[in-house]
Amino acid sequence: MGLQASTSLTDKSLVERCRAGDDAAWNELVARFSRYVYAICVQGFRFSTHDAEDVFQDVFAKVYEQLGRLRDDGSIRPWIAQLTRRTCIDRLRGAREAATEDVELAGVDDRIAELDEALAVRETMATLPETCQEILDRFFARDESYRTIGEALELPPGTIASRISRCLEKLRAAMEDPVIDRRPVDG
Amino acid sequence: MIRVPTNDIELLARRIGALPPAPEGWVAAAQELPRARAGLDDLVVRSGGDAQLRARLVADLESALAESGISPTPRILAEARSRLEL
Secondary structure: OOHHHHOOOOHHHHHHHHHOOOHHHHHHHHHHHHHHHHHHHHHHOOOOHHHHHHHHHHHHHHHHHHHHHOOOHHHHHHHHHHHHHHHHHHHHHHHHOOOOHHHHOOOHHHHHHHHHHHHHHHHHHOOOOHHHHHHHHHHHHOOOOHHHHHHHHOOOHHHHHHHHHHHHHHHHHHHOOHHHHOOOOOO | OOOOOOOOHHHHHHHHHOOOOOOHHHHHHHHHHHHHHHHHHHHHHHHHOOHHHHHHHHHOHHHHHHHOOOOOOHHHHHHHHHHOOO
């Protein structure tokens, strides 16, 4: 099973393949959830780059070691969110040598809920034409200028704004598509 | 199922922007984990019966790991030291 083919796998199938020792599936799992774990560390818990990197690697080591304990393969996202949250809290406690949960976690769960929505938007984005995915990701997530995007995608910079607008509209329509709503379910 | 209000284009744009890419090196290190663990398992077994290999590991762990195809990240080095009791 190559990496290319695995990108359309559901979370459930991806976890099954990881358990079977499929390296390409593991690569895909890390790629699929890397932004989410990173965002929880730096936006939810406001960790420094150094702390965020440690937690990031810890989380994926735990995912690798504990994947067999996951009861429902389709629930990998909330499981990874919990693992990340707990690992971040352990890091805070280790640093401050105190039970800091009540003080430090104000707003964290709200932020994780927003990141859950962001992940759902990204799943739908994956159904759009590749150019749309690239343009939206480069502009909104990578903060690239029209000029940089134009150069990278070999498009006139003057057309980027209108393309972003059209791609956002396609995304909005796709978000309302009931077929796409069923994507996370296997079968 | 997570429902995102779809009538608000600006909200969709903010949600896309909420997930910037993690640094490439972090992602690569996490992806390398199964291969690194398997390589380390093999090295631990072999070093038990190979005095020369053990001596190489003691003398220069980082190079010995790299020679065995294991990227010597700080995390892998720490794990190797612990498992090889160096």
